[in-house]
Amino acid sequence: MATTTNEQYVGDVGADGRVPEELVAAYREHGFVRVRGVLGPGEVERFRASAEEFLAAHRAESLEKQGVFSQLVNVWQRDRTLRELTLHPRLARIAEQLAGFPLRLWHDQMLVKEPHNNAATEFHQDRPYWPHTGDRLPLSAWIALVDVPPERGCMTFLPGTQDRTGLRPQDLHHEEDLFEMDPSLRWIPRVTLPLRAGDCTFHSGYTGHMALPNRTDQARLAHVTIYMDEETRYDGGGHVVTDPLGLAAGDRLDGDAFPRPWA
Numbered sequence: 001m002a003t004t005t006n007e008q009y010v011g012d013v014g015a016d017g018r019v020p021e022e023l024v025a026a027y028r029e030h031g032f033v034r035v036r037g038v039l040g041p042g043e044v045e046r047f048r049a050s051a052e053e054f055l056a057a058h059r060a061e062s063l064e065k066q067g068v069f070s071q072l073v074n075v076w077q078r079d080r081t082l083r084e085l086t087l088h089p090r091l092a093r094i095a096e097q098l099a100g101f102p103l104r105l106w107h108d109q110m111l112v113k114e115p116h117n118n119a120a121t122e123f124h125q126d127r128p129y130w131p132h133t134g135d136r137l138p139l140s141a142w143i144a145l146v147d148v149p150p151e152r153g154c155m156t157f158l159p160g161t162q163d164r165t166g167l168r169p170q171d172l173h174h175e176e177d178l179f180e181m182d183p184s185l186r187w188i189p190r191v192t193l194p195l196r197a198g199d200c201t202f203h204s205g206y207t208g209h210m211a212l213p214n215r216t217d218q219a220r221l222a223h224v225t226i227y228m229d230e231e232t233r234y235d236g237g238g239h240v241v242t243d244p245l246g247l248a249a250g251d252r253l254d255g256d257a258f259p260r261p262w263a
């Protein structure tokens with residue numbers, strides 16, 4: 001009897017910094033993968049300490065106020081150590097290998113589920129929130145800075161949903177929103193991927209996903225680096241990252257705010 005395990009979605013980085021071609025194929029087919037050990041233990045320790053310090057100083061600035069997570073955006077512009085994490089060349093090269101084309105930074109975010117937040121991040125897609133046009137499939141690297149088993153709030157994905165490109169933004173506070181929009185998604189088998197500290201999931205901007213509540217005594221510290229097609233243009237819509245930049249619709253999203261230093 002044929003069996004399926006989560007192993008088809010999981011792989012390691014080689015000494016050359018590349019992931020196996022089967023994992024690239026899995027990403028292209030399913031819209032997400034887990035890569036083990038992207039950060040070494042020393043890196044995890046250093047980035048975790050900086051993330052904790054940054055969070056303690058800036059928690060009150062969280063964009064999300066309903067207890068799902070503390071959400072701090074573009075920390076790379078404000079903290080030297082976290083900048084190294086956001087612009088980490090090992091992460092970016094894996095992201096470009098998975099995407100299959102050149103990427104630049106869209107933005108980063110620190111997403112912390114506080115101990116016993118007891119609130120899920122409900123199913124949604126990312127790309128409908130973004131004021132992008134003329135782009136190929138973007139993707140996010142979600143980096144675990146602590147062990148993230150399901151009970152601490154790891155993510156669950158809807159395989160193959162990266163082709164659902166026509167939906168409006170979904171409310172990540174509303175459990176039913178995505179499924180009311182497209183009832184067929186409810187019946188797709190869901191894949192939950194626990195991460196060890198230093199592991200990373202990559203998911204495309206259209207892959208439906210959620211994150212479980214944190215029911216543990218320890219904060220779930222995740223750092224998310226979000227990449228977009230190097231050729232992405234601004235569509236004129238509102239977004240916290242682009243609002244201060246004085247862009248006109250059709251402008252290319254490039255320059256200092258959207259770097260690609262790994263190129």
Ligand code: AKG
Pocket residue numbers: 069111121126140142209210211222224
């Ligand atoms: C994302 O990285 O796109 C997420 O939705 C993460 C949700 C979470 O970490 O709670």
